[in-house]
Amino acid sequence: MSKLESLITELKEELQELEDARGTRFPMIEEATDIQIAYITKELSDLEMLQEHEKHQLNENQQIVLDWLKAYTDSDNGNGDKPISAIWYMMYLITGNAIERRVRNAYFELTRKKEAEVLQAFAEWGLNHERD
Known part of the structure; x- marks a missing residue:
């Protein structure tokens, strides 16, 4: 597994943990969690685009x-x-x-x-x- 694939897998696991932890009923914690989820989702999107680009590199x-x-x-x-x-x-x-x-x-x-x-x-x- 490449470093990029490992990072994507790690971020997906972290994202799942954050989504599973929702529902604390503490607005400040929920807001912080939502911000983390949004950040990780964007980062995952960028990394997956990079991964797709790397797949299509021609020799x-x-x-x-x-x-x-x-x-x-x-x-x-x-x-x-x-x-x-x-x-x-x-x-x-x-x-x-x-x-x-x-x-x-x-x-x-x-x-x-x-x-x-x-x-x-x-x-x-x-x-x-x-x-x-």
Whole structure:
């Protein structure tokens, strides 16, 4: 378990303890508990966002392949306006040895899982990217 995962687990346990301790009928204690709960909830949200961001960090080879796919999709050559076309065209160029060597080499270094992560990142980019 990473340090981040440990911290998240620890904060969730602390949050649960605070929520379980509610109901003391002492307004000052309840107010302090509510403030602690709000603070920990916000901190947990931030840490979980950081954890999610770390999951989606691509290595150098993945980034090279993703950058090529995004650039081709953004190109104005008439064929590069659709994500599936970009993937197909990249594979066509790779099999024909007609793509930049660094892109070809980066692609061949990807495992199935790393390739799937590139596709996931490309899909997320495509969903958030508006093309005129």
